[in-house]
Amino acid sequence: MTDQQAARPKIIFFDIDDTLYIKDEQRIPKSVQGALMALKKQGVILAIATGRSLGIIPKPIRQLIDTVGIEYLLTMNGQYNQYQNQLLFDHPLTPEQVISIFDVFDERQIATAYMTKSEVYHFADSDYLRSALGSLNIRPILVDRHSTNILNEPIYQILAFYTEQQGMDLRLPKGIKTTRWHANAVDVLDVRSSKARAIEQLLTKLNIKPQDAAAFGDGLNDLEMFDLVGTAIAMGNAHPKTKQAADIIAPRHDEDGIAQILDTLEWIT
Secondary structure: OOOOHHHOEEEEOOOOOOOOOEEHEEOOOHHHHHHHHHHHHOOOOOEEEEEOOOOOOOHHHHHHHHHOOOOOEEEOOOEEEOOOOOOEEEEOOHHHHHHHHHHHHHOOEEEEEEEEEEEEEEEEHHHHHHHHHHHHOOOOEEOOOOOOOHHHHHEEEEEEEEOOOOOOOOOOOOOOOEEEEEEEEEEEEEOOHHHHHHHHHHHHHHHOHHHHHEEEEEEEEEEEEHHHHHHHEEEOOOOHHHHOOOOOHHHHHHHHHHHHHHOOOOOOO
């Protein structure tokens, strides 16, 4: 597909980190707000599709959501999803899955954290945990695994902190997968979980065909989303595999990539 062949979609999904948001500088390019507001004027529905939970969405993104009026938030890789601040649908891990996942990583002495609707908790510290969560400016809440009932509220996603080499012989429980998002960290999810599953559910609810949807992303957790939508747009700074899966490659996120490609595609006027 060439840029000129991409028709304006009915709905667009945006990843946050290193797509909408310049993570290292903790800011959004000035061009983004105007570009998204122009899309809304064209009647395009806007949605967030992120690996973050609601409680760790950066303040600049929160302000963008409120200012532009982005009503659909698909969080934790499609595990918790809301419309106008109300639950739309969710997919928590089962208690049995949670315990079996922790048991595997405990045996290997690999640090873990877990995500509820709004918070990130951890049991112990590690250099890998600090480097990975620090890159997202996330400060997890320390809890005592043995004195805290971690199953009191739904757990949607587990994070594990280890290198790719350390995980080569790791045997996960049946039905569990990992997606790497940092040199020292992975998301740990049910195999059915993905941004794509949540997007497909939302498109069905809105009676929109996948070919009438587009998505912007940069990471490995965007691959399934890219396979689903009609127009997949990778940022210039994206992972090589994400670029390979894309229909279109935009300029970098820190070079006004979103605004530039929207203008090139003539999706905004």
